[in-house]
Amino acid sequence: MHNVDVLGRVKREIASQLAPQLGVQVERLIAVMEYPPRDQIGDLAIPLPALGVKGQVSLTLNSSYVRSYSQDGPFLNVKLREDAIFREIFSSIGEDYGLDKVERPMRIVVEHTSANPIHPLHIGHLRNAIIGDALVRLTRARGHAVTARFYVNDSGRQVAILIYGLSKLGYPDPPAGEKKDQWAGVIYAMTNIILEIRAISEELKGTTEEEYREKVTKRDELVALAAEIRSRNPPFFDRIAEGIKNEEDPEAKIAEIIRKYEEGDPETRKIVRKYVDMVLDGFRESLGKLRTEFDHFDYESDLLWSGEVRSILRNALSSQARIEYKGTQALDLNRYMDEETRRELRIPEGLEIPPLVLMRADGTTLYTLRDIAYTIRKFVSPKADLVINVIAEQQTVPQIQLRAALYILGYPDLARNLIHYSYSMVTLQGMKMSGRLGRYISLDEVYERVRQAVLEKMKEKGDGEGVDKIVNGAIRYAILSVSADKPITFNIGRVTNFEENSGPYLQYTYVRAYNILSKYGGRIDVNGVSYEDLVNEKRKLLFIIAKFPETFRNAADNLEPELLTSYLRQLSDVFNVWYDKERVIQEPDEGKRMTRLNLVKGVETVLRNGLKVLGIDSLTKM
RNA sequence: GGACCCGUAGCUCAGCCAGGACAGAGCGUAGGCCUUCGGAGCCUAUGGUCCCGGGUUCGAAUCCCGGCGGGUCCGCCA
Incomplete structure (x- = not known):
């Protein structure tokens, strides 16, 4: 009804006339149409x-x-009638302008963030969460039925280490006022680093001289890190260290925790879930500040207790692809797939897929096997057509193993419809972050630093509201304006620069447009507009507004939120240039005033809708 | 050693997948604009062997091949 893609109609009309004359298909002609690099050339080019x-x-x-229209070398350039375009857009523009719905909605699952529930979210997870949430919003706005899911890895070694450390402390509760995930993160890092030092010290006993030197260096590094982490809570550190020192075989204890939890031992269940849920509360609090919410938190352990993992394991063990590998049962993922299938499953030609180990020697399960069960669940309950996993680049091979295993175990459609949306690392001034070693900048810390910068800026402005909305806008834009597959060195200075090319810049532009409209307050329609006013930036603005439906569709259908960020920036740039040059409300000529009011309304609508699908709030003042 | 990702202005990045016209922003640097709808803005200047070498094409930053540089992965971790 209100979803008018005028430019799309224009393209189709032109194409349907020219296609027969050129002897090509209409669709093909539309596909090659482009926008000339400079306005003087024209509005459309073939x-x-x-x-x-x-x-x-x-x-x-x-x-x-x-x-x-005229031919210029290899191009047929077309100049469009801005009056006709203007009239069509603004006589039917509605609140939801540009957010075109698909004809056939799909059921889509986006799994994202899925951080281990053992330490607070850090800036790597920040990237994951923002990309994931933007994909959720984009596809939802496009009309798909989208579910956001968080996979809680509560049954692996990491959680067991945290619980082991807590056992040495007598299972304490976090002090009131302390954020629970931060608190747990310190205990986890302490326990892990003490265990690592102990392990490496053991290894030192029977090594050659060369290895020895290398390992001593590594141990010394760990000891230095340990001193750092100890300072966060010396009594805790010393008690855990003492407890581990007196332990005959800590690894056996950890293995026991894993085993008992997998078996569903009531006491272990109670303890693990208590602490995992504490950390998850912390996650929800942090993510809430960034307007990110989930429909489901799926516990890995539930898949074990329900028998879903066991059934997959049985299936795998009876598969023709089963092999023995380093004394374990595994799946050979190379032999039973032809080239064609590999292409379909987006598996690189030259890659020798490592065998998928199905379980540990002690019978406990491994992550990738459990992930097979989880993937099936994501496709089945509730039913999904497409599953998008937003997962770091480092997991490319496991994700390939997952698709290959699904195919081999008799789920070829699931393998085909499973997308690994990969994103690259976030480093910190060249330093790699490590939750394992307690070396990271938490999401909360980033948020707080950006918030301080916003408050600072507001102080000089005197007036303002919606601090948190601006912080959210700044952080989201900084992440979403860089393609996911580029590594980022996190630079707080860049995120707290609110000048052009930033989230707050877009929000500020929105405030300007909004305020013109609210000051005017009257009726805006296409009666009596003067089309001769549509020159320069105003004409340019009209065409940018006209391109919004197309840009939104591309961004949503190709899962590329960055298309939208750069589009909105360009729209803002042109609007701001014009804003400085001419008046709207104060324009004495009634026709011109109405022309301009329509354009402002267009800018306001597009910015509001564009920002909304990126998860950035529009403000009416700031 | 193998596989994947990245390489565009001093810095941070769009553009590449679906090839098209003199390659776009921001930051930085130098200078300018507050009597008018909000200066988180606007204007001017500055800045590029699109990593290198071949190939395909009427046309290559974009596609293909070969290098170079950086990142990631190759665990009975996740």
Whole structure:
């Protein structure tokens, strides 16, 4: 109803006239159409050689949208009638302008963030959460039925280490006022680092001289880190260290925790869930500040207790691809797939897929096997057509193993419809973060630092509201304006720079547009507008507004939120240039005033909708 | 050693997948604009062997091949 893609209609009309004359399909012609690099050239261009047409051709084009057309070398350039476009857009523009719905909605699952529940979220998870949430919002706005799911890895070695450390402390509760995930993170890092030092010291006993030197260096590094982490809570550290020192075989104890939890031992269940849920509370609190919410938190352990993992394991053990590998049962993922299948499953040609180990020698399960069960659940309950996993680049191979295993175990459709949305690392001034070693900048810390910068800025402005909305906008934009597969060195200075090319810049531009409209307060329609006013930035603005439906569709269908960020920035740039030059409300000529009011309304609508699908709030003052 | 990702202005990045016209922003640096709808803004200047070498094409930052540089992975961790 209100979803008017005027430009799309214009393209189709032009294409349907020209296609027969050029002897090509209408769709093909629409596909090659592009926007000329400079306005003087025209509004639309068709590169004729791309359609197999060479040399000068004579074509007839007769449309109420077209002002003129001419061939310039290989291009057919078309100048459109801005009055016709303007009238069509603004006589039907609605609140939801541009957010075109798909004809056939899919059921989509986006799994994202899924951090281990053992330490607070850090800036690596921040990237994951923001990308994931933007994908949720984009696909939802496109009309799909989207579910956001968080996978709680509560049954692996990491959680067991945390619980082991807590056992040495007598299972304490975090002090009131302390954030629970921060508190647990310190205990986890302490326990882990003490265990690592102990392990490496053991290894030192029977090694050659060369290895010895290397390992001593590594141990010394760990000892230095241990001193650092000890300072966070010396009594805790000393008690854990003492407890581990007196332990005959800590690894056996950890293995026992894993085993008991997998078996569903009531006491172990109670303890593990208590602490895991504490950390998850911390996650929810942190993510809430960034307007990120989930529909489901799926506990890995539930898949074990329900028998879903066991059933997959049985299936795998009876598979023809089963092999023995280093004394374990594993799946051979190379032998039973042809080239064609590998291509379909997006597995690189030259990759020798490592065998998938199905379980540890002691019978406990491993992550990837459990993930097979989880993937099936994501597809089955509730039913999904497409599953998008937002997971770090480091897990590319395990994700390939997952798809290959699904195929081999008889779920080829699931394997095909499982997308690994990969993103690259976030480093910290060249330093790699490590939750394992307690070396990270937490999401909360980042949030707080950006918040301070926003408050600082507001102080100099005197007036303002919505601090948290601005912080959210700044952080989201900083992440979403960089393609996911580029590594980022996290730089707080960049995120707290609120000048052009930032989230707050877009929000500020929105405030300007909004305030013009709210001050005007009257009726805005297309009666009596003067079309001769549509020149320079105003004409440019009109065409940018016209491109919004197309940009949104591309961003949503290709899962590329960055298309939207750069589009909104460009819209803002043009609007701000114009804003400085001319008046809207104070324009004495009634026709011109109405033309401009329509454009402002267009900018306001597009910014609001565009920001919304990126998860950035629009403000009315700041 | 193998696989994947990245390499565009002093710095941070769009553009590459679906090839098209003199390659776009921001930061920085130098200078300018507050009597008018909000200066988180606007204007001017500055700045590029699009990592290198071949190939395909009417046309290559974009596709292909070969290098170079950086990142990631190759665990009975996740």
